[in-house]
Amino acid sequence: MKVYTNKNNHFEFSYNLVSGKFDLNYNKQCEIKNCFSCIQDVNFKKINNTDFKVRKLIEETKINGKFGNGKKIVISNYDDDDFVLKQIFYLFEEGYLFVQLEVSSKAEYTTNYMAPIIAEEKDSISIIGKNIRTLFVPFDNDKWVRFISYPVKFSEQSYEFTAIYDEQTENGLVLGSLTHDEWKTGIRVRGKDNKVNHIEVYGGASSEQTRDVLPHGNIKGNIVYSPLIFVGFYDCYKTGFETFGNLNAKIRPALKWNGSVPFGWNSWAALMQTLTFDKYIETSDFFKKNIQYSFNNNSNVYINFDAFWNTLSSEKLVEAIEHVRHNEQKPGIYISPFVTHESSFDKSVIGTNGNYTYRDLLLKDFEGNILPAVDGLYSLDPTHPGTIYKINYETNKFIELGVDYVKADFLGHAAREGNFYNKQITTGIQAYNYGMTYFVENLSPSKAGKDIFISLSIAPIFPHGFGHARRISCDAFGTIDQSEYLLNSLTYLWWMNDCLYRYNDPDHIVIYKTYDKVSSTWNEALSRFNSAIICGTVMLNSDDYQYKEARERAKILFTNEKVNNIAKTGKTFIPFSGNKGEKAADIFVRNDENALFIALFNYSICDEKQFDISLQDLGLSLGKKYEVENLWKNNTIIFEFNESLKVNLACASSTIIKIHT
Incomplete structure (x- = not known):
């Protein structure tokens, strides 16, 4: 047998046992051709699987388990029995596959680079579409890093996962790592003229983006594994992200949380290094007297110290925590x-x-x-x-x-x-x-x-x-650019909610003034609050209530029961449209059993914006009458949709609309 072939309803996989290269074809919508694998030893000597003299199919077994149904294929590459490079493929009928490398060596093998998938010949990769983009995915959320959708010719290395997709149809290829015990995974994509000419998915990433100055550490042993790599092509790359996340969660589940979405206050944006005992007590009392019975979840309200809590004496710290508990609140702290x-x-x-x-x-x-x-x-x-x-x-x-x-x-x-x-x-x-x-x-x-x-x-x-929530972005404060920055992360990480983590954390919600920054307008405050509501979520405010404007805004924004109830479910909104380049989506949606929620954001600081949303894209029926409710204007109308939903927003403003279905 010169070529091994496996075909299901989604893709055809073929492996040439003579050349050592493999192809993947998703019904002509996406093709990856002439792929190979590569490893590098401690002396920086790279070896491709195609360099070995002998190649054999040594295993073909059915698989039926938590990841799906399909076949496991193992190809053994070697010159002799002393050193064997195995390529392990898991081909699932659900439409995705996993790829992993295994080095088996009689002498201990040391490596800091293992690439299960490389394709670098011209036109090795083709995706149907007029505007192919690659998503830059950062390793972490530090230094105000952003997700960026690049034209393929400007692609940057991503970390742990990415998507290569058509901007108009959103169909695309999703790749990422499923194991995170040893490796940092990098994904390099290069291309020209709307075509991808190079793709490299490897364990061993180290760069300024990973905050490293040293090369990736070595892994050694008689048996060494690469990261397990996920590959899938989808009509919408967003579905691919959700599938990728769910598979990761099957390998390592989210940290279990038995409670509800946290509501309350955090000291950082409001006070930073000026945090004092008196300010902490003042905030606790303000919440207790003014908003606690509206802005809570199952009667739970957290009043949290951030950094500089250790400037308080031990006695004052204990007294502060006792005061919070007396106010029927829960104390939080920072490390x-x-x-x-x-x-x-x-x-x-x-x-x-x-x-x-x-x-x-x-x-x-x-x-x-x-x-x-x-x-x-x-x-x-x-x-x-x-x-x-x-x-x-x-x-x-x-x-x-x-x-x-x-x-x-x-x-x-x-x-x-x-x-x-x-x-x-x-x-x-x-x-x-x-x-x-x-x-x-x-x-x-x-x-x-x-x-x-x-x-x-x-x-x-x-x-x-390792947490019940992870902050979805770097620090996000109160102005409209900060809301847009936060929502840039939600645009590409919404799927972590109730998957990798129980909640996405939208950072502290500033509705008036960050300690060392200018105050926000009312519209900006509304948008910052709404940006947190839709994250699926942690609702911690951070304002200094010595300011009258902060107090007045809190009494309005934090007491909208219908909006607060959206957050209490702990369910994220999904990006709908508007994202391009480094910009966040400006329309997000959430489908509940009897309602469709639509969150709209105008990121401009000076211009109004009209939204014109296709009925068909929303999944609603033409000619049918719906009850439409603007949750911030407290008005409900009966609306018969004929073509689209039109909404005007003032500069820096936002709203949440509920359509009863």
Whole structure:
């Protein structure tokens, strides 16, 4: 047999056992031809599977399990039995496939690069469409990074997943990693004239985007695996993202949360480093007297300390938390477990009985040099016993204080490549899993005696499963550009909600003024509030209530029961249209059992905007009468749709419409 072929209702897979190359054809809508695999050893010598003299199909078995039904195909590439490169394919009737490499070597093999899929010949990849785009996906949410939809000729490397799709029809190819135990996965796409000429999906990514200055760490053993790679083509790439997310969740489920969507307040945007006992008490009292009985979820309201809570004395901290509880609220707190400041290098590490200074814990390169700062902060080695003692001390203190919410920040530092204390750990992702596993276990119900909500702030998209929520973007404040920035992330990460994490965290909701920034207009405040409502979500305000305008806006925005009820379901809206280039979608929709919700945003600071939304695209019936409700104007009309829904929005404004179906 020279060519192995497997065909189902979605695609045809073929493997040429002579050349060592494989093809994938999605019913002529998408073709990937002449693919091969590649590995690189510690001496930077690359070996393609096509370089081996012998190739054999050594396994063809039926699979029927949690990922679907289909066949497992294993191709063995070798010159002799001492070193074998296996290409493992899982071909699912559901329309997607997985690809993974396995190196089996009698001598220990060391590598920091394994690419299950490379295609680089001209016209190797074709997708039907007039405007093929590639999505830049960042590794984390730091430094106000954005998702960007590029014309194929301007493509940038993505991390962990991406889509190559036609902008008009939205049909596209989705690729991504399903395992996140050892590797950072990179996806390189290059093209010209609306055609993709190169694609490379590999484990071993390291760049400024991953916050690294060192190459990806080595993985070694007699048997070494690449990341498991997902490939699927869809009529709409959004469906592909949802499928990709669900498969990831089957491998590593979201961290279980037994509670409801958190409502309340966080101190950072409002006060930053000026946080005091009096301000914390003032906010707690304002919520209690004015909005608590409207802006809550199952009577739960969180009043959260952010950074600089440790400027309070132990006595004042306990008094503040007791005051919050007296006001029938839940206290929250902040931690950044894997970073320190240069000014603390020679200070004793808390929880270590003076055995370590922070300098001892710093992550270093293989020459002993401290890694450069990121965000002005220096990385601690997640595997160092001093870091573990520090986390143990801090989490035990939180449990002793009785906090109900923990915001964990700057976690990407734990995923940086370095020379780790624990020599069994050799890559940044291994270190991240090591440190975060310990952190989460220390706040688990079995340890704390209750559920403590954990929200990850600055953190990689993957690995997941270490928080009940992950902030979907970098810091987002109160002006319209900040709402648009936040919604850029929701445009491409909505699917994480109730999948990788129970909730997407839209960051603190500023409705008047961030501490060190200009105040927002009323329209901007409304848009910032709506942007949080639709994320599926965490509803934490952050304003300083010494300002009358902040108090007045809160009494209006936070007491709209119909809008608050949307957020309480914890269900995200889905991007509908408007996203192009680096811009967020400006229409988002959510289908409930008896209603269709439409969220509209005008990102312009000076111009009105008219929305004209196709009935057919909304899934509604022409000529049928619907009850249409604008949830911010408190009016309902009976509307007979003939062609489209038309809505005008003032500059920087937004609204949420409910169509009773």
